[in-house]
Amino acid sequence: xxxxxxxxxxxxxxxxxxxxxxxxxxxxxxxxxxxxxxxxxxxxxxxxxxxxxxxxxxxxxxxxxxxxxxxxxxxxxxxxxxxxxxxxxxxxxxxxxxxxxxxxxxxxxxxxxxxxxxxxxxxxxxxxxxxxxxxxxxxxxxxxxxxxxxxxxxxxxxxxxx
Amino acid sequence: xxxxxxxxxxxxxxxxxxxxxxxxxxxxxxxxxxxxxxxxxxxxxxxxxxxxxxxxxxxxxxxxxxxxxxxxxxxxxxxxxxxxxxxxxxxxxxxxxxxxxxxxxxxxxxxxxxxxxxxxxxxxxxxxxxxxxxxxxxxxxxxxxxxxxxxxxxxxxxxxxxxxxxxxxxxxxxxxxxxxxxxxxxxxxxxx
Numbered sequence: 001x002x003x004x005x006x007x008x009x010x011x012x013x014x015x016x017x018x019x020x021x022x023x024x025x026x027x028x029x030x031x032x033x034x035x036x037x038x039x040x041x042x043x044x045x046x047x048x049x050x051x052x053x054x055x056x057x058x059x060x061x062x063x064x065x066x067x068x069x070x071x072x073x074x075x076x077x078x079x080x081x082x083x084x085x086x087x088x089x090x091x092x093x094x095x096x097x098x099x100x101x102x103x104x105x106x107x108x109x110x111x112x113x114x115x116x117x118x119x120x121x122x123x124x125x126x127x128x129x130x131x132x133x134x135x136x137x138x139x140x141x142x143x144x145x146x147x148x149x150x151x152x153x154x155x156x157x158x159x160x161x162x
Numbered sequence: 163x164x165x166x167x168x169x170x171x172x173x174x175x176x177x178x179x180x181x182x183x184x185x186x187x188x189x190x191x192x193x194x195x196x197x198x199x200x201x202x203x204x205x206x207x208x209x210x211x212x213x214x215x216x217x218x219x220x221x222x223x224x225x226x227x228x229x230x231x232x233x234x235x236x237x238x239x240x241x242x243x244x245x246x247x248x249x250x251x252x253x254x255x256x257x258x259x260x261x262x263x264x265x266x267x268x269x270x271x272x273x274x275x276x277x278x279x280x281x282x283x284x285x286x287x288x289x290x291x292x293x294x295x296x297x298x299x300x301x302x303x304x305x306x307x308x309x310x311x312x313x314x315x316x317x318x319x320x321x322x323x324x325x326x327x328x329x330x331x332x333x334x335x336x337x338x339x340x341x342x343x344x345x346x347x348x349x350x351x352x353x354x
C-alpha cells in the first residue's frame with residue numbers, strides 16, 4: 001500500500017495536478033488582495049504581528065509575490081524557486097495563525113475574543129495551510145520537469161550534443 | 163513485507179537523493195529575482211492604481227489626551243470618544259444605554275452592568291432584536307474589548323446611519339472597565 005501511495009504521490013501527473021491546485025489557489029487569493037490593498041492592509045494589521053511601518057509595504061508586495069509564483073508554478077517556470085517561496089509564505093501564515101490562535105486574537109476584527117467559533121475558523125484555516133504546505137513541499141522536492149515551460153524551452157533551444 | 167520497511171521505502175521515495183545534487187545558489191538567485199520582480203510590479207501598480215495606498219500607513223493609536231487614546235481609524239467627525247471617568251458618569255445616568263459590540267460569547271463571559279449586546283460582526287442578525295431596547299433619544303455608549311479594538315467605533319458609525327444621534331464611544335472598553343473594578347455582570351442580563 002505504501003508503495004502504491006508513494007508512486008501516486010511522486011507521479012509526474014500528480015505533481016502537475018498539485019502545481020495547478022497550488023498555483024490556482026495563490027493566483028485566486030492574490031487577485032482580490034491586489035484589487036483591494038486597503039482592506040488587505042487592515043487584515044495584516046489585525047494579525048498584530050508586523051511592525052506598523054511594514055504593514056502597507058507588505059500588503060502591497062506580498063500579493064504580487066503570490067501571483068507571480070502562482071503563475072510560475074502553473075506554467076512551469078522556475079518551479080523550484082517559486083514553490084519554495086510559496087512554501088515559505090505558507091510557513092509564515094501557519095506561524096501567524098498559530099500565534100494568534102494561542103493568544104486568542106480574532107483576526108476578523110483584530111480583537112481579543114474567547115469565542116470558540118473564532119477558534120474553529122482559525123483551526124480550519126490552519127488545516128488548509130498545512131495541506132497547501134504539504135503540496136508545496138512535494139512540488140519542491142519532486143523536482144519534476146513534466147509539462148513545464150522550462151522543459152519546452154530546453155527542448156527547443158538546446159542543441160543536440162554530438 | 164513488514165510495515166517498517168514499507169515506511170522506510172516510502173520516506174526514501176519522497177526524499178530522493180537527486181535533491182542533494184541541486185544547485186541551491188542558483189535557486190536562491192532565482193527566488194531573489196522573483197521577489198525583486200514582484201517588488202517592481204507591485205510598487206508600479208500601486209503608484210498607478212486609483213486604489214493605491216501609501217507605503218507607510220498610519221496604524222498607530224492616536225493619543226487625544228492623557229486619558230484618551232483612540233485607534234488609528236478614528237477620524238474627525240466620528241462619534242465622540244469618551245474616557246473612563248466620562249463613561250462612569252454616563253453609567254450613572256438613566257438616559258444612557260451601554261452597547262457591547264463584542265461577540266455574544268464574550269458578552270456572556272462578562273460585560274458592563276446593564277449593557278446591551280449588539281455584536282458589530284453580526285449586526286444584521288442582532289439589530290432587529292436589539293433595536294427596541296435602544297431608543298433613538300437615548301445616549302448610546304458603544305464599547306468593545308479595548309483601544310486596539312475597532313468594533314465599537316464601527317458599530318457607532320453604522321448606528322449613526324440608522325438615525326441615532328447621541329452616540330459616544332468608550333475606547334477603553336471592557337478591559338479598562340473591568341480593571342477599574344466597576345460594576346459588571348455575566349450571562350444575558352440585559353437590564354440595568
